[in-house]
Amino acid sequence: QSVLTQPPSVSAAPGQKVTISCSGSSSNIGNNYVSWYQQLPGTAPKLLIYDNNKRPSGIPDRFSGSRSGTSGTLGITGLHTGDEADYYCGTWDSSLNIWVFGEGTKLTVL
Amino acid sequence: QVQLVESGGGVVQPGRSLRLSCAGAGFTFSSYGMHWVRQAPGKGLDWVAVISYDGSYRYYGDSVKGRFTISRDNSENRVYLEMNSLRAEDTAVYYCAKSRGLVMAAADNWGQGTLVTVSS
Numbered sequence: 555q556s557v558l559t560q561p562p563s564v565s566a567a568p569g570q571k572v573t574i575s576c577s578g579s580s581s582n583i584g585n586n587y588v589s590w591y592q593q594l595p596g597t598a599p600k601l602l603i604y605d606n607n608k609r610p611s612g613i614p615d616r617f618s619g620s621r622s623g624t625s626g627t628l629g630i631t632g633l634h635t636g637d638e639a640d641y642y643c644g645t646w647d648s649s650l651n652i653w654v655f656g657e658g659t660k661l662t663v664l
Numbered sequence: 665q666v667q668l669v670e671s672g673g674g675v676v677q678p679g680r681s682l683r684l685s686c687a688g689a690g691f692t693f694s695s696y697g698m699h700w701v702r703q704a705p706g707k708g709l710d711w712v713a714v715i716s717y718d719g720s721y722r723y724y725g726d727s728v729k730g731r732f733t734i735s736r737d738n739s740e741n742r743v744y745l746e747m748n749s750l751r752a753e754d755t756a757v758y759y760c761a762k763s764r765g766l767v768m769a770a771a772d773n774w775g776q777g778t779l780v781t782v783s784s
Contacts, residue, residue: 556708589770591709598759598777599701599709604770642709646768651723653699653768658708 557582558643558656565662570633574659576626576643582654586646588626590619593640593658602641603628633663666690666773668760673778676750684745686760686775694718694738697763699771700745702756702780710756715743716767723768727753750782 559577566572576588590603601610603619606626618629626643643656672684686698700712713724713734722734733746743760757779761771 587770591771593709598774599761599771600774601770601772604764604772610772640708644709644711644770650726652725653711653714653723655701655709655711 556657557647557650557654558645560641560643560656560659562657563660563662565664566633567664568634571629571631572633572661573630574628574641574643574661576628576656578624578626578645578654580624581649582624582645582647583621583626584624585648588619588621589644590617590626590628591642591644591655593642595639599642630661635663637661638663666762668762668773668775670758670760670775670778673758673780675781675783677784678751678782680750681746681748682750682780684747684758684760684778684780686743686745688741688743688760688762691762691773693741695766697765697767697769698734698736698743699761699763700734700743700758701761701771701774702754702758703777704753704756707756712758713745714763714768721767747780750780752782754780755782756780 587605591599593599606621607619667689715734736743757777759777762773763769
């Protein structure tokens with residue numbers, strides 16, 4: 555069981571918006587940057603968001619990130635079927651001195 | 665562009681050892697930390713280890729601490745993962761990933777992965 559809690563699955567219709575939460579504690583999200591990763595079926599993970607809310611070059615602004623207290627949130631607008639993937643949050647845990655990933659959230663675009 | 669290519673995976677018996685290698689290109693390898701992350705079949709991401717840009721700091725996940733060793737050769741632009749006392753539960757695709765920072769930070773580029781299967 556991960557120290558970061560994500561919902562196992564979320565779903566929404568094409569064109570709609572979805573949010574994915576990542577709940578942690580003061581030793582991880584509360585005091586360290588959150589990042590988000592997208593893993594399309596059969597491929598390696600890809601960085602979507604770093605430092606809570608920054609997008610790497612090439613990531614569309616349909617993807618956004620935020621952090622409040624000990625929780626992070628990934629938002630995706632204008633959903634299309636190509637967004638169907640597993641999404642993971644990640645951060646450093648300063649108490650355990652390890653990097654931690656959430657257990658992942660499967661996004662279905664209905 | 666950044667390229668990371670893992671190698672060294674395969675089938676190995678429980679209790680044996682295996683060494684993975686990851687070659688980096690397209691960036692100043694000696695300026696960034698490097699992660700190893702694994703993913704068991706049908707499961708989520710499991711962080712394995714990270715090494716600082718100069719090799720002076722190394723951190724490990726609880727499930728591999730004492731059995732796995734991460735190292736790097738900046739003259740060869742390579743990071744390694746030495747895996748000892750392998751167990752069935754170590755079966756996974758192993759990815760190397762470049763850190764955005766000197767040590768632990770978001771992994772901004774990933775290799776394609778190499779499959780390790782621990783089985784008798």
